Amino acid sequence: MINILWVDDEIDLLKPHILFLEKKNYDVTICTSGTEAIEILDKQNFDIVFLDENMPGLTGLETLNEIKEKQDNLPVVMITKSEEEYIMEEAIGNKIADYLIKPVNPNQILLSLKKNLDHSRLVSEKTTSNYQQEFRKIAMDMAMVNSFEDWVSLYQKLIYWEIQLEDIEDAGMFEILESQKTEANIQFGKFIDKNYANWFKPNTEAPIMSHTLFKEKVVPEISKEQPTLFVVIDNLRYDQWKAFEPVINNYYKKEKEEAFFSILPTATQYARNAIFSGLMPSDMEKLFPKYWKNDTDEGGKNLFEAEFLETQIKRLGLTNLNYEYHKITNLKLGKRLVDNFKALKNNDLTVIVYNFVDMLSHAKTEMEVVKELASNDKAYRSLTLSWFKNSPLLEIIQKAQHMGFKLILTTDHGTINVKNPSKVIGDKETSLNLRYKTGRSLTYDSKDVFVAKDPGEIHLPAINMSSSYIFAKGDLFFAYPNNFNHYVSYYRNTFQHGGVSLEEMIIPLVIFQPK
Known part of the structure; x- marks a missing residue:
C-alpha cells in the first residue's frame, strides 16, 4: 500500500479528496502544521508528501527545507493558492516532485501520484508496448533499405529504441533489440559490399x-x-x-x-x-x-x-x-x-x-x-x-x-563491442588491427569480411604491389590460429574499430x- 502524508492547516476541507484516495487503496495520514509533519516523519515512513505552501507557523517552504534535510529522496508535492513566481522558483529549487495550484481536484492528485510513484512502471510498460509495435516496422524497413539515407534513418531508430529500453526491466525486450541490431549489421555489411567502392566513382x-x-x-x-x-x-x-x-x-x-x-x-x-x-x-x-x-x-x-x-x-x-x-x-x-x-x-x-x-x-x-x-x-x-x-x-x-x-x-x-572471432592468416608484414588487415597473401573467411583486393579502387595506399585490405563485418574480430583461445578470451567483449558496422x-x- 502507498502511504501518503498530507499537510494542510485546512485539512477538513480536503475530506472528499482523502476519501477518494482511500477508495483507490491509498493510505492517507493527515496533519495541520509543518511542525507536526516533521514530528510524524521522524516516526513513520511515507512514500510521498502533499504539502500546503501557505500555513501559519512553519511555512510550506520552511517545512520543505526541513523535510529535504532529513529525507532528500522523499517526493514532496507543493500545493498552493499563490501563483507568485518566487514561490515556484523556491519550491523547484528545493527539488519538489510536483507543483499544484488550488483549488485542486481529485484527478489532479491522482495524476501526481501516478507520475511520481508509478512513473517507472508506466513508462516501462508503455515503452515495451511501443517497441513491440515498432519491431515489425523496423524488420520490414530492414528488408527494404537500399540507400545510405535509409541506413542512417534505420540506425538512428535502433539507437532511439536502445536508449529507451535501457532503463526498463525487461531483459527479453533488450535481447530482441540486440538481435535486431545484429541482423541490421549483417544487412549493412552486404550494402557496403555492394556500394562502398561506387561512392568514389x-x-x-x-x-x-x-x-x-x-x-x-x-x-x-x-x-x-x-x-x-x-x-x-x-x-x-x-x-x-x-x-x-x-x-x-x-x-x-x-x-x-x-x-x-x-x-x-x-x-x-x-x-x-x-x-x-x-x-x-x-x-x-x-x-x-x-x-x-x-x-x-x-x-x-x-x-x-x-x-x-x-x-x-x-x-x-x-x-x-x-x-x-x-x-x-x-x-x-x-x-x-x-x-x-x-x-x-x-x-x-x-x-x-x-x-x-x-x-x-x-x-x-x-x-x-x-x-x-x-x-x-x-x-x-x-x-x-x-x-x-x-x-x-x-x-x-x-x-x-x-x-x-x-x-x-x-x-x-x-x-x-566485438563478440566473435574470425580466423585470419597473414605474413609478418600484415597490419595488427583487430578489425581490418592489410598485407600480402591474406587467408580469411570470405563471408566475414568486406574485401578490397585493389586498394586503389577505394583510395587506400598499398604497402606493396600485391597488398589487399580486409575489413571485419558486424561484431567480428580477427584472430590468428596460433594461441587462438588465449587471444579470443583476451579480446572478446572489447571495443574495437577499423571495420564495417553501423556503429x-x-x-x-x-x-x-x-x-
Whole structure:
C-alpha cells in the first residue's frame, strides 16, 4: 500500500479528496502544521508528501527545507493558492516532485501520484508496448533499405529504441533489440559490399564522408561575424553522443543534426587524417609523403593533422581565415586550454581534437577495472557521459557559449563491442588491427569480411604491389590460429574499430548556436 502524508492547516476541507484516495487503496495520514509533519516523519515512513505552501507557523517552504534535510529522496508535492513566481522558483529549487495550484481536484492528485510513484512502471510498460509495435516496422524497413539515407534513418531508430529500453526491466525486450541490431549489421555489411567502392566513382551519389566533411559541412558554417568552435571527439559513437546531448542543450540550441560516413578503415590514422586533409589516404600518401605513415611504418600516425588542415584551407582558397588547431590528449592540456580560452575570441575558427573516448576503449581492453565499468554498450554510454560532465571539454563548451561561439561537434569514427572471432592468416608484414588487415597473401573467411583486393579502387595506399585490405563485418574480430583461445578470451567483449558496422561508420555531425 502507498502511504501518503498530507499537510494542510485546512485539512477538513480536503475530506472528499482523502476519501477518494482511500477508495483507490491509498493510505492517507493527515496533519495541520509543518511542525507536526516533521514530528510524524521522524516516526513513520511515507512514500510521498502533499504539502500546503501557505500555513501559519512553519511555512510550506520552511517545512520543505526541513523535510529535504532529513529525507532528500522523499517526493514532496507543493500545493498552493499563490501563483507568485518566487514561490515556484523556491519550491523547484528545493527539488519538489510536483507543483499544484488550488483549488485542486481529485484527478489532479491522482495524476501526481501516478507520475511520481508509478512513473517507472508506466513508462516501462508503455515503452515495451511501443517497441513491440515498432519491431515489425523496423524488420520490414530492414528488408527494404537500399540507400545510405535509409541506413542512417534505420540506425538512428535502433539507437532511439536502445536508449529507451535501457532503463526498463525487461531483459527479453533488450535481447530482441540486440538481435535486431545484429541482423541490421549483417544487412549493412552486404550494402557496403555492394556500394562502398561506387561512392568514389564520378557522377555517383555518395554520402558526406570523412574527406568531404570539412569542405561540405564545416566551411559553409564559418563566418567573420561569429567565431566557430569545431570539436572532433575521437572515437565517439552515435549513441554516446545521444547520452550527453542533454548536457550540451543546457548551453546551446541545436540547429542541425546530421550523420555522415567514416571512410574505411574506420581507424584514426585514416578517418581523422581524411577529415583534416580533405583527401583520401592514397592521395595523402602521394601528395604528402612526409606527413603520411602506413600501418607498418614506425612512429605516430596522426602527428600532422594541423599541417593537413593548413593544406586543405589553402586548397579551398580560405586565405583570410583566422584559425587555430589544438589537440587535447590529457587533463593538463584540457585545463590549460580552458584557462586560455578567452585568447581565442578573435579567431574565425578554432579546431579542437579531443582524445579521450579512444583511450577509454583501449583501456577497456587492457585494464580489468575499466572492463567492469564498461562491460556493455549501456555502461560504455554511461561512462562516456560521466567523463563528459566532469571534463575540461564541457568547461570549454561553456566558455564558448558565454563568448557567443557557434559550436560544431563531430567525431572521426565509432567503435563496436566485438563478440566473435574470425580466423585470419597473414605474413609478418600484415597490419595488427583487430578489425581490418592489410598485407600480402591474406587467408580469411570470405563471408566475414568486406574485401578490397585493389586498394586503389577505394583510395587506400598499398604497402606493396600485391597488398589487399580486409575489413571485419558486424561484431567480428580477427584472430590468428596460433594461441587462438588465449587471444579470443583476451579480446572478446572489447571495443574495437577499423571495420564495417553501423556503429563505426555512421557518425554524428551537430551544429549549435549559443543560448
